[in-house]
Amino acid sequence: MVFREKLPLENTVLTFNDVILIPQKTEIDPYEVDVSTYASKSIKINIPLISSPMDTVTESDLAIQLARLGGLGIIHRNLTIEEEVEMVIKVKEAEPFNIHLNYALLDMNCIDVLKLMKEYYISTFPIVDNQGKFIGIVRKEKLISNLNGRVSDVIESCSSICNVVTSVNQILNIMKSTGLDIVVFIDDYGKFKGFTTIWDVMYEKPFQPALDNEGRLIVGAAISPFDINRIKKLEKYVDVLVVDVAHVANVKAINAIKNFEKEISCDLIIGNLGTYETTVEVITEIEKIDGVRVGLGSGSICTTGIITGVAAPTLWAIAQVADALYDYGLSKVPVIADGGIKYPGDAVKAFTVGAWAVMLGNIFASSKESPSPIIRIGNKQYKYYRGMGSKSAKEKRFSIDRYGKKIKNIDEGIEGLVPYKGSLKDIVKDFVSGIQTAMGYIGAKNIPETWIKGKLKLITQYGKLEIEPHSLKLSID
Secondary structure: OOOHHHOOOOOOOOOHHHEEEOOOOOOOOHHHOEOOEEEEOOEEEOOOEEEOOOOOOOOHHHHHHHHHOOOEOEEOOOOOHHHHHHHHHHHHHOOOOOOEOOOEOOOOEHHHHHHHHHHHOOOEEEEEOOOOEEEEEEEHHHHHOOOOOEHHHOOEOOOOEEOOOOOHHHHHHHHHHHOOOEEEEEOOOOEEEEEEEHHHHOOOOOOOOOEOOOOOEOOEEEEOOOOHHHHHHHOOOOOEEEEOOOOOOOHHHHHHHHHHHHHOOOEEEEEEEOOHHHHHHHHOOOOOOOEEEEOEOOOOOEOHHHHHOOOEOHHHHHHHHHHHHHHOOOOOOOEEEEOOOOOHHHHHHHHHOOOOEEEEOHHHHOEOOOOOOEEEEOOEEEEEEEOOOOHHHHOOHHHHHHHOHHHOOOOOEOEEEEEOOEOHHHHHHHHHHHHHHHHHHOOOOEHHHHHHHOOEEEOOHHHHHHHOOOOOOOOOO
């Protein structure tokens, strides 16, 4: 397979904005599209989304929620070793479904509890006393029949409880036996620990949790190839380590990877790569390559291409790297497109030239689960987002060797605000739905079929203007 030939204009570096997907004959509807894939040789994910290891994108909260939705979170390394290990362990110890901490008290009004039920789309709700002990549940129909009363008038006992957080199947069995749409978790003393709902465990395809062989959420962690202590401590807990350097085709980086590659038991993703030639240099030196991260200079907060004049835009780079892997017998090594992906269609363009999954930074930074706080300016909400080569990120010493100690005074990233978009769940579902729709248009029922059926054509500036919204006023001044 030659992916480079799928890009129009030979010897021209093309970006996502330069090309358009061409519709094909199709026999499938978007909901039938299978978007499951592999992030590395042994790590299957149910949606082709991986979070970028950036300190304003991926910490444990986002990694947990993304894995629950079927993707993979990569914990950033702008942390102490102990902090990064702790975040990884937190993901591994998290339940594969949401646990909610809200509850109602005996003296609450029935109307107020009905509002809580509406928020969770459930018909039962847990009741807790003033000492935090779980004492029963209330049902929607009884609350409605007693709107002017209090919870104490309609409470009833409940057997839908667990002392230990358990598997999805066991939770479903409890719900089936009790006929209730929640399961309440309590400790050995009867204290309320939280509850989960039918909607948290009845996953709609393709959003089943991404789990390891022990039924725990999967998680990855970013590393420097030079930080052996970090590597040794993390590899005991993670599913995959991600070599996190801007340009891995560096003799020192290659030699550093060779020094530890045989000592780790988890998968190893290396990157970033950008050309056919540099990929060959790396894959002929390093034996353990379970995945590759591709693209240099395309991120929305990356200024490498502007500052240095050196870049390998992601779309072009994917075709280069994928071809090198095929030519050298490594066609089973997943290719991760990293940078420049703004829309679901960009992801499918990446699949067309050989990508298996996409890595997102900006899009995930806008979610509730990303590490930075919500910032309100006027009547709008934002989240802080910065590149790992930005001045503020490099003030934390852990990020310096990503870009090289000798040039650490040169900033290769910027920082700013991105519009707040709400929960990661909503963001991911919309993005994946867009991917399925695009794949439906080209007749590809899964990602490997996209490698074959996807066709790209050059689009002019006038063509771009035509397919964008136009000829109307979008706001009233």
